Amino acid sequence: xxxxxxxxxxxxxxxxxxxxxxxxxxxxxxxxxxxxxxxxxxxxxxxxxxxxxxxxxxxxxxxxxxxxxxxxxxxxxxxxxxxxxxxxxxxxxxxxxxxxxxxxxxxxxxxxxxxxxxxxxxxxxxxxxxxxxxxxxxxxxxxxxxxxxxxxxxxxxxxxxxxxxxxxxxxxxxxxxxxxxxxxxxxxxxxxxxxxxxxxxxxxxxxxxxxxxxxxxxxxxxxxxxxxxxxxxxxxxxxxxxxxxxxxxxxxxxxxxxxxxxxxxxxxxxxxxxxxxxxxxxxxxxxxxxxxxxxxxxxxxxxxxxxxxxxxxxxxxxxxxxxxxxxxxxxxxxxxxxxxxxxxxxxxxxxxxxxxxxxxxxxxxxxxxxxxxxxxxxxxxxxxxxxxxxxxxxxxxxxxxxxxxxxxxxxxxxxxxxxxxxxxxxxxxxxxxxxxxxxxxxxxxxxxxxxxxxxxxxxxxxxxxxxxxxxxxxxxxxxxxxxxxxxxxxxxxxxxxxxxxxxxxxxxxxxxxxxxxxxxxxxxxxxxxxxxxxxxxxxxxxxxxxxxxxxxxxxxxxxxxxxxxxxx
Amino acid sequence: xxxxxxxxxxxxxxxxxxxxxxxxxxxxxxxxxxxxxxxxxxxxxxxxxxxxxxxxxxxxxxxxxxxxxxxxxxxxxxxxxxxxxxxxxxxxxxxxxxxxxxxxxxxxxxxxxxxxxxxxxxxxxxxxxxxxxxxxxxxxxxxxxxxxxxxxxxxxxxxxxxxxxxxxxxxxxxxxxxxxxxxxxxxxxxxxxxxxxxx
Numbered sequence: 001x002x003x004x005x006x007x008x009x010x011x012x013x014x015x016x017x018x019x020x021x022x023x024x025x026x027x028x029x030x031x032x033x034x035x036x037x038x039x040x041x042x043x044x045x046x047x048x049x050x051x052x053x054x055x056x057x058x059x060x061x062x063x064x065x066x067x068x069x070x071x072x073x074x075x076x077x078x079x080x081x082x083x084x085x086x087x088x089x090x091x092x093x094x095x096x097x098x099x100x101x102x103x104x105x106x107x108x109x110x111x112x113x114x115x116x117x118x119x120x121x122x123x124x125x126x127x128x129x130x131x132x133x134x135x136x137x138x139x140x141x142x143x144x145x146x147x148x149x150x151x152x153x154x155x156x157x158x159x160x161x162x163x164x165x166x167x168x169x170x171x172x173x174x175x176x177x178x179x180x181x182x183x184x185x186x187x188x189x190x191x192x193x194x195x196x197x198x199x200x201x202x203x204x205x206x207x208x209x210x211x212x213x214x215x216x217x218x219x220x221x222x223x224x225x226x227x228x229x230x231x232x233x234x235x236x237x238x239x240x241x242x243x244x245x246x247x248x249x250x251x252x253x254x255x256x257x258x259x260x261x262x263x264x265x266x267x268x269x270x271x272x273x274x275x276x277x278x279x280x281x282x283x284x285x286x287x288x289x290x291x292x293x294x295x296x297x298x299x300x301x302x303x304x305x306x307x308x309x310x311x312x313x314x315x316x317x318x319x320x321x322x323x324x325x326x327x328x329x330x331x332x333x334x335x336x337x338x339x340x341x342x343x344x345x346x347x348x349x350x351x352x353x354x355x356x357x358x359x360x361x362x363x364x365x366x367x368x369x370x371x372x373x374x375x376x377x378x379x380x381x382x383x384x385x386x387x388x389x390x391x392x393x394x395x396x397x398x399x400x401x402x403x404x405x406x407x408x409x410x411x412x413x414x415x416x417x418x419x420x421x422x423x424x425x426x427x428x429x430x431x432x433x434x435x436x437x438x439x440x441x442x443x444x445x446x447x448x449x450x451x452x453x454x455x456x457x458x459x460x461x462x463x464x465x466x467x468x469x470x471x472x473x474x475x476x477x478x479x480x481x482x483x484x485x486x487x488x489x490x491x492x493x494x495x496x497x498x499x500x501x502x503x504x505x506x507x508x509x510x511x512x513x514x515x516x517x518x519x520x521x522x523x524x525x526x527x528x529x530x531x532x533x534x535x536x537x538x539x540x541x542x543x544x545x546x547x548x549x550x551x552x553x554x555x556x557x558x559x560x561x562x563x564x565x566x567x568x
Numbered sequence: 569x570x571x572x573x574x575x576x577x578x579x580x581x582x583x584x585x586x587x588x589x590x591x592x593x594x595x596x597x598x599x600x601x602x603x604x605x606x607x608x609x610x611x612x613x614x615x616x617x618x619x620x621x622x623x624x625x626x627x628x629x630x631x632x633x634x635x636x637x638x639x640x641x642x643x644x645x646x647x648x649x650x651x652x653x654x655x656x657x658x659x660x661x662x663x664x665x666x667x668x669x670x671x672x673x674x675x676x677x678x679x680x681x682x683x684x685x686x687x688x689x690x691x692x693x694x695x696x697x698x699x700x701x702x703x704x705x706x707x708x709x710x711x712x713x714x715x716x717x718x719x720x721x722x723x724x725x726x727x728x729x730x731x732x733x734x735x736x737x738x739x740x741x742x743x744x745x746x747x748x749x750x751x752x753x754x755x756x757x758x759x760x761x762x763x764x765x766x767x
Contacts, residue, residue: 389731
């Protein structure tokens with residue numbers, strides 16, 4: 001299927017990236033009648049052979065710890081759906097002196113939607129009006145009311161469970177019924193009721209009923225491994241197959257985009273990419289381009305697409321490509337709950353993730369920081385894994401039959417809490433091209449600059465205090481849990497570690513301060529669109545993926561209209 | 569049998585190869601290679617080694633590792649122990665791939681070896697049970713290194729080994745059964761939390 005250079009084909013649209021944004025665009029554009037070629041920097045996905053669903057740890061020689069134990073306490077372990085990495089051999093990134101940043105990338109058909117937490121939260125009306133609300137950051141050029149119909153479309157198509165709650169600024173959606181709570185969740189819910197903290201069924205892109213030919217969840221708790229039955233959402237299993245069915249879709253895998261070329265007419269004309277299989281450079285032409293490579297990779301591609309018209313990178317007349325980079329504020333705490341020792345052996349798995357969560361419950365109240373956060377929590381009688389018993393070994397020490405019994409007694413008694421809050425963009429957090437480092441394909445890499453603001457530090461402190469009060473109210477004891485990939489000394493996560501990086505090619509009405517207009521179309525290049533989280537103006541206390549899809553759907557419909565009018 | 573382990577080690581040592589064989593056998597004289605192969609076969613047949621040839625540790629070190637793993641999580645009335653769970657093989661595999669583990673565990677076993685020689689005039693495996701217990705009691709608790717800083721390497725070693733042994737045991741079939749984990753399977757409905765007092 002891959003195109004040879006020079007190709008006679010000119011596609012209607014070339015999409016760069018196959019994740020949440022790219023997959024949504026592929027579905028909408030092909031079903032709208034356009035021919036689409038998609039570049040993906042990794043290999044194709046084959047769920048039948050690539051997924052390790054229902055595999056036991058003892059069926060793998062490394063038990064999930066991976067070669068040399070490298071996955072012990074890291075996010076990427078042997079069980080995870082393929083090709084998500086903190087580090088990619090030959091494809092580095094750098095950090096500026098004094099900055100710490102981690103960048104999780106995926107090189108696989110479907111991108112990070114193969115790995116994501118499936119948490120599917122709508123942004124709220126106030127999230128689009130940040131500056132109007134508190135004077136910080138900027139407003140979006142669109143309102144909640146404008147994007148709401150696209151949330152409806154996405155939820156109806158992919159399937160999201162949840163419940164109608166009317167929580168301020170955490171809008172309800174079109175929901176499938178939520179699963180019943182686990183013991184850990186009923187326990188925490190009681191404490192939250194006492195503390196007047198809102199604790200409601202979570203909202204996740206996992207089917208609790210059959211939908212659009214996909215069977216419901218079978219409750220093995222292993223969404224992160226990839227789902228053979230496609231009962232949770234991934235772009236690779238839910239978006240790309242329907243694009244394929246139109247007969248107008250061409251996936252070009254192992255294709256690393258190097259540069260977007262500008263034509264004499266001021267429009268984007270072609271993408272130069274590396275065919276990783278041969279190392280050769282190829283070119284693909286299209287009438288329009290949708291960049292959805294993930295926020296930072298998108299910024300990198302634009303910055304690397306230099307021409308006499310755009311010496312600082314394609315569509316970067318404003319100089320804001322790579323700027324306004326944010327991640328979610330993260331902080332974690334774990335508690336031990338003695339009453340869970342009495343819970344009899346039972347199947348506690350459920351869906352792959354939380355059945356309940358706490359949306360931001362203090363909207364409109366006085367806080368010592370701006371914006372808010374939500375709380376995710378989980379624990380209990382999960383499938384044992386490497387590292388699960390570090391904590392009890394550390395606490396109990398010793399050895400022998402008594403240690404073994406203490407491990408069993410403590411099994412399932414720990415619940416971990418994670419806050420996910422809004423970061424306000426600042427001038428010290430951005431990415432740019434490293435002036436001297438390239439990847440193995442010769443493409444200049446990103447260099448990250450990162451600094452949390454005081455608001456984020458105060459928010460993380462509040463998270464810690466809240467977690468502690470929940471643990472203690474629920475009759476538990478706070479225990480520390482090492483999280484080497486995330487925790488800094490003040491309890492706030494390392495930038496990038498929450499994997500909600502966004503904002504690097506933001507939307508706006510003013511071409512001097514933004515890259516894209518209100519339709520995610522480049523101010524400077526009419527046939528260039530961005531459809532990942534790069535266009536986001538704020539990074540609210542809601543995980544970005546659902547909004548990436550809703551915005552991509554809206555952008556794609558706009559692109560379709562333009563195509564019909566002959567504007568491209 | 570232990571004499572044979574030593575013989576094999578001596579053969580390989582005399583060939584200047586260190587302790588671990590593997591693909592290096594291809595370049596040693598045929599006669600010696602045949603002998604080494606023979607010794608590996610003998611070792612595989614030894615029920616005490618479980619048919620497993622260590623990838624990193626010397627046979628003697630591996631034997632010690634097995635004993636330590638079993639001491640950490642032993643067989644009891646409810647289940648088998650760390651050896652039956654395959655913890656030593658798991659630890660050997662990871663160590664063979666990770667220089668940091670090699671330093672921590674290889675160094676730790678060497679520390680244990682020399683400390684036993686100094687204290688009791690014998691290596692760990694040859695020590696009387698009460699001496700083995702005495703040294704484990706010393707290195708199994710962090711507070712002891714505060715009283716006697718010379719124990720620090722042993723405490724660090726044992727702390728690390730305890731974590732890995734727990735990994736190996738509780739990710740095994742018998743370990744998972746011991747915990748009473750139920751799941752990792754297809755269910756058509758999720759019933760939620762069963763009735764439990766205070767939960």
